[in-house]
Amino acid sequence: MKSTKQIFLNIKERLIQERIKRISTDLNSTNAITVAVAFNELRRLRDRWHTQEAIKALSHPEEFLVISAIKYLAAISYPLESKDVEPLLKRGERIKKESVSLFPHMSMMDGCGMLSLTLEDSSPAVRIKSLKILDKMGCEEAIKKAKKLTEDPDVQVRIEAVRSLAAAGEEVDPKIIIDVIEDPKLPFNARSSAMKVFAGYFSGSLPLIKKLSKSTYSKISSTAITLMGKFPCNEIWDSLKEIINDSAPVENVEAAIKNASTCKDKKELEGMILKYVNYPSKSLKITTLKALISLESQHVEGIIEEILDGNDRNLKISVIPFVERFPSKANVESLLKIIEGEDEELTEKSLRVLSKLKIKDERIKQLLDGSKRIKIQALKSLIASKDIDSDELIDIFRNSDSIEVKMEALNGIAKLFPQRLEELS
Numbered sequence: 177m178k179s180t181k182q183i184f185l186n187i188k189e190r191l192i193q194e195r196i197k198r199i200s201t202d203l204n205s206t207n208a209i210t211v212a213v214a215f216n217e218l219r220r221l222r223d224r225w226h227t228q229e230a231i232k233a234l235s236h237p238e239e240f241l242v243i244s245a246i247k248y249l250a251a252i253s254y255p256l257e258s259k260d261v262e263p264l265l266k267r268g269e270r271i272k273k274e275s276v277s278l279f280p281h282m283s284m285m286d287g288c289g290m291l292s293l294t295l296e297d298s299s300p301a302v303r304i305k306s307l308k309i310l311d312k313m314g315c316e317e318a319i320k321k322a323k324k325l326t327e328d329p330d331v332q333v334r335i336e337a338v339r340s341l342a343a344a345g346e347e348v349d350p351k352i353i354i355d356v357i358e359d360p361k362l363p364f365n366a367r368s369s370a371m372k373v374f375a376g377y378f379s380g381s382l383p384l385i386k387k388l389s390k391s392t393y394s395k396i397s398s399t400a401i402t403l404m405g406k407f408p409c410n411e412i413w414d415s416l417k418e419i420i421n422d423s424a425p426v427e428n429v430e431a432a433i434k435n436a437s438t439c440k441d442k443k444e445l446e447g448m449i450l451k452y453v454n455y456p457s458k459s460l461k462i463t464t465l466k467a468l469i470s471l472e473s474q475h476v477e478g479i480i481e482e483i484l485d486g487n488d489r490n491l492k493i494s495v496i497p498f499v500e501r502f503p504s505k506a507n508v509e510s511l512l513k514i515i516e517g518e519d520e521e522l523t524e525k526s527l528r529v530l531s532k533l534k535i536k537d538e539r540i541k542q543l544l545d546g547s548k549r550i551k552i553q554a555l556k557s558l559i560a561s562k563d564i565d566s567d568e569l570i571d572i573f574r575n576s577d578s579i580e581v582k583m584e585a586l587n588g589i590a591k592l593f594p595q596r597l598e599e600l601s
Contacts (some may be wrong), residue, residue: 180594188403207265212244250277282322288315295321311342342377398427405435437467484510496525527553534561566593
């Protein structure tokens with residue numbers, strides 16, 4: 177006699193295979209969009225049985241279909257041969273760039289050979305994507321070429337070359353990356369990327385990071401302050417305290433509070449940041465609230481209640497998850513009022529928390545008639561609170577057109593009424 181677990185797994189597998197079978201018929205369509213969507217859905221279902229169709233699609237003239245096929249093959253780590261991949265490297269930039277994700281799954285010789293080619297590609301985007309997988313491949317010839325790319329004319333390629341070599345355990349001259357960081361003529365994105373590499377891979381980088389935290393260019397200073405979080409608290413606390421107390425630019429204060437909140441032994445932090453709870457910046461307000469939560473401040477529950485009772489949608493979206501830790505009667509009731517509204521994002525987030533709190537309420541049951549995403553979350557909540565009977569779950573399983581809804585109902589039956597699973601097999 178089969179165990180309950182085995183019956184459950186068999187039903188689940190049957191559902192997935194039925195879904196895969198229906199979707200795979202679209203691979204025979206003459207419409208390239210239909211075929212591309214099918215590959216995307218099959219990839220999501222972790223299907224591994226349509227590799228030959230995907231390989232055939234690699235030669236299709238439509239770029240988006242080729243990319244869908246590549247993503248499908250990469251997701252299942254399919255070991256393609258050079259003869260299948262080489263033609264892709266003669267296509268446009270997007271296809272060449274996506275093709276790089278196939279290299280780690282090829283034989284070592286073939287994958288390294290392909291990587292050596294793309295590291296010399298005329299497109300900076302392809303060279304960068306190739307560098308990103310360098311440490312996964314361990315190809316000697318590719319490492320030699322990556323070292324040459326530390327002198328590439330494209331600054332982003334230089335930065336990625338330094339990062340990839342450092343990640344692979346190769347020695348790299350830090351001056352290459354420092355020169356990028358200190359060049360005011362370069363765009364912020366390049367300098368910011370270089371700062372992240374410098375702080376993440378080179379010892380002795382904190383003095384320069386601290387210097388940059390005082391930059392008059394707020395994007396540079398806030399990035400530097402964020403990167404301070406990579407260093408021990410005792411080495412950065414005085415700098416962070418100065419930034420917070422001085423009410424520096426909003427981005428700087430926000431970055432400083434995020435890092436300072438990990439220094440929970442600093443009792444004065446709560447007093448320092450409370451003044452930012454009512455700051456006009458919503459982002460800073462939420463950052464402050466998160467820090468107060470980490471400090472287990474007694475002010476948190478009231479702040480959450482105030483925001484949920486207000487009219488600011490973005491603030492509500494941010495604080496709803498916090499109700500799980502602060503489930504006061506007022507906060508829970510606020511969530512139940514929210515799910516009566518028409519805002520699906522607010523409703524979905526509220527249902528996630530109500531599920532974790534195992535709240536029973538008739539308003540949750542009413543959402544079983546909602547859209548698919550809401551129905552799934554309502555189901556999860558009803559199952560978690562054991563506020564749904566077996567007949568309801570079986571009816572949903574049998575009559576829903578959505579595999580996601582069916583799966584959730586099946587999970588509920590297995591959890592609450594395992595004795596009825598056999599009826600579905």
